[in-house]
Amino acid sequence: MTKTGSFEFYDNYAESAQKLQPELYEEINKILNNEFIHFLNTFNRKPIILDIGSAGLLPYDPNLTEKCVLFDLFDKPEGLQLDSKCEWITGDILSDKLPPQILKIGKFDFIIMSSLLHHLCNENNEIIKNLETCFYHSGLLLSDTGKICIFESTCPKVLTIIEDFFYPIYSRLLTKILKLTFVRMVTMDEVSLLLKKVGLKTEIRPFKQPRYIAQMYWRVPTKFYPLKINAIFACHNLVKN
Numbered sequence: 001m002t003k004t005g006s007f008e009f010y011d012n013y014a015e016s017a018q019k020l021q022p023e024l025y026e027e028i029n030k031i032l033n034n035e036f037i038h039f040l041n042t043f044n045r046k047p048i049i050l051d052i053g054s055a056g057l058l059p060y061d062p063n064l065t066e067k068c069v070l071f072d073l074f075d076k077p078e079g080l081q082l083d084s085k086c087e088w089i090t091g092d093i094l095s096d097k098l099p100p101q102i103l104k105i106g107k108f109d110f111i112i113m114s115s116l117l118h119h120l121c122n123e124n125n126e127i128i129k130n131l132e133t134c135f136y137h138s139g140l141l142l143s144d145t146g147k148i149c150i151f152e153s154t155c156p157k158v159l160t161i162i163e164d165f166f167y168p169i170y171s172r173l174l175t176k177i178l179k180l181t182f183v184r185m186v187t188m189d190e191v192s193l194l195l196k197k198v199g200l201k202t203e204i205r206p207f208k209q210p211r212y213i214a215q216m217y218w219r220v221p222t223k224f225y226p227l228k229i230n231a232i233f234a235c236h237n238l239v240k241n
């Protein structure tokens with residue numbers, strides 16, 4: 001993964017993104033906090049979390065966790081205050097050499113990926129290959145009873161065909177002119193098939209659609225939007241649902 005462009009089109013990503021789409025993050029908070037409480041009641045301990053592509057935005061209560069590792073391609077933004085349960089580790093989930101601090105922790109009870117997948121793209125539009133690598137590495141870091149919790153806007157297949165066709169043009173516009181990073185939206189089928197391909201079992205959770213979603217600085221009503229936000233959970237095949 002090339003570290004191209006930036007995700008910081010807002011002054012303060014974590015605060016601005018939540019302010020623009022409060023309903024979206026409330027729904028994610030509700031789902032994740034319930035999962036963490038259920039984990040505590042089942043295992044009599046708080047879970048250890050890996051939040052890949054966190055950007056410092058925590059859509060859950062860190063007090064319900066033992067430890068949260070915020071793993072991101074970019075360094076911790078200056079001025080971002082972290083809860084004492086949180087540790088920021090800079091690194092690339094696509095790299096074969098994951099940071100030693102992550103490997104030292106070993107296995108995680110929850111691996112969160114919120115609005116990450118469509119950014120796992122590069123100059124050659126290798127989104128499918130990169131999704132598979134991300135899921136494979138995440139599977140290695142996931143405990144036997146752990147869950148991967150993906151929250152992602154997915155689009156119809158026809159849009160990905162159009163995106164792939166125009167990719168060389170619009171990715172140049174995004175990275176060279178707008179100074180942003182690579183983006184390729186994903187379909188539900190792409191996500192579920194690749195999770196299955198790396199040996200993970202998937203489950204689609206109900207997700208209440210927010211009335212608005214942010215597109216860079218703007219709020220777009222979701223009823224006029226071709227994308228749908230999904231909660232996709234995955235676990236090792238040995239776990240009973």
Ligand SMILES: C[S@@+](CC[C@H](N)C(=O)[O-])C[C@H]1O[C@@H](n2cnc3c(N)ncnc32)[C@H](O)[C@@H]1O
Pocket residue numbers: 001007017052053054055057071072073074091092093094113114115116119120
């Ligand atoms: C759109 S932000 C999502 C932030 C937050 N999770 C949310 O829900 O709004 C995507 C984040 O993924 C990170 N990211 C992109 N590619 C990554 C990679 N290969 N490994 C780790 N983090 C990555 C980016 O640096 C960025 O902070």
